Amino acid sequence: MTGIIFSIERYAIEDGPGIRTLVFLKGCPLICEWCSNPESQLHTPELLYFDNKCVSCGRCVSNCPQGAIHHDRNFGLITDLDRCTLCGLCVEYCYYNARELSGKEMTVEQVMGIVLRDKLFYDKSNGGLTISGGEPLLQSAFVSELIEACKIQDISTAIETSLYADEQIVERTLNNVDLIFVDIKHIDIFKHLDHTGVSNEKILNNIRLIDRMNKNFIIRVPFIPGVNDDIETQRQIYKWAAQLKNLKHIEILPYHRLGMGKYRALGREYPMGDLKPVLKKELLFLSEIGKECGVEVRIGAL
Ligand code: SF4
Ligand code: SF4
Structure with missing residues (x-):
């Protein structure tokens, strides 16, 4: 069983509890305009x-x-x-x-060879493996085996996913994972389609599904000026999320431009032009709006 991996990062501390290894899988069905990993979008290797x-x-x-x-x-x-x-x-x-x-083809054993190097750190910090992308569910069989291999080694697992996948794949692949990060990029179906290339219906249905599956999950909202930065849109997202019983909290990800150089390196134009980054301190008020809507809203650093 092999997967196409575009990066493996060790000693990460932002994407799940404790010290973690992040494994990034290549290929994504969405094309978000603000994507900071444009090299993740195509399934095939790129220079x-x-x-x-x-x-x-x-x-x-x-x-x-x-x-x-x-x-x-x-x-x-x-x-x-x-x-x-x-x-x-x-x-x-x-x-x-x-x-x-x-983009490199790797076996589950090869990836586990790297993941296991830091087992001691995971044990001491309640950390583990986070599978990211791209969209990991595009390589669901590989992801299932990776999660299973971690279970055998008593390593906790998290996944960052758009949940843009068929229900059966979501159920089968995420059944064993310990923590799920999923984005809501817009609550309006047409604006979601405009800015990501796909409708949000499947995503919202699958968030309800993982809630019914009693999975622990965190909803992330990338805060993008001109896309979803109006208060009413934010309020609608929080109200929608407040109905979910297993949601831990919402995390806001302020827009940044860290991926810009990679677009140039791929010979592609940066879709966000010269839009300025958003600072964390500018978004602290969203926590109050979250409280009014009955959901905890945290602001991420970047
Ligand atoms: S450009 Fe680089 S990757 Fe492509 S064929 Fe030449 S040496 Fe190989
Ligand atoms: S520094 Fe520039 S010219 Fe030299 S090997 Fe690297 S890419 Fe090629």
Whole structure:
């Protein structure tokens, strides 16, 4: 059983209790305009080139077996993606981390080999594994085996998911997971469709489903100016969430621009233009609105 992984981060402390290892799976059915991991959206591997780190040493050019990279006097380094076979050699030869291959096929055993390195830290801090993406439920069989492997090792598990998946997949895959993070990006079906590319019906139905399954879960709301930053939209989300009996709390994620450089590295335009980031202190009042609606609202750091 293999999955396509685009990143594994150790010693994380934001995505679930204690010290955690985060495993990011590639591929997502949503295309949120503010996505900070654009390399997660396609299921297949991709090559990123960070021109701000490149010193034009030319090692990638001379070591590419396909002759896919050349230097252009006006535009700098150009990679012909039609010729590129994603062999990853240029990444190995770049001493400046200006090139990155996103997406690697790994077995459950290989991932567990990394996860198990920090078992001692999980035990001491009530931490564990958090599976993220992309959308992990697109690789549900792999995720189920990973969760099962953690259970056998007595490692607690969390998942960050859009819940944009069929009910049977949600039931089957999340039955054994200890904590679920799910986003509500907009409560209005058409605005959700406009800004993420999909309707929110399936997502809201599946949030009700995990509530009926008595799963512990946290709803995250990315706070995006011009998308869902009006008080009435926030209030509607909180009121809707207040009906759920197993919701731990709502966490607001203020808009940030940390993913912008990756769009450039993928040769894509940043969809949010020059929209300014939102500061945590600007959103503290939302906790009061949450109280009025009968739900705890916490503000995340970023
Ligand atoms: S990944 Fe391989 S084929 Fe593609 S540009 Fe780099 S060295 Fe060339
Ligand atoms: S090897 Fe790295 S630093 Fe050198 S030219 Fe290629 S991308 Fe730039």
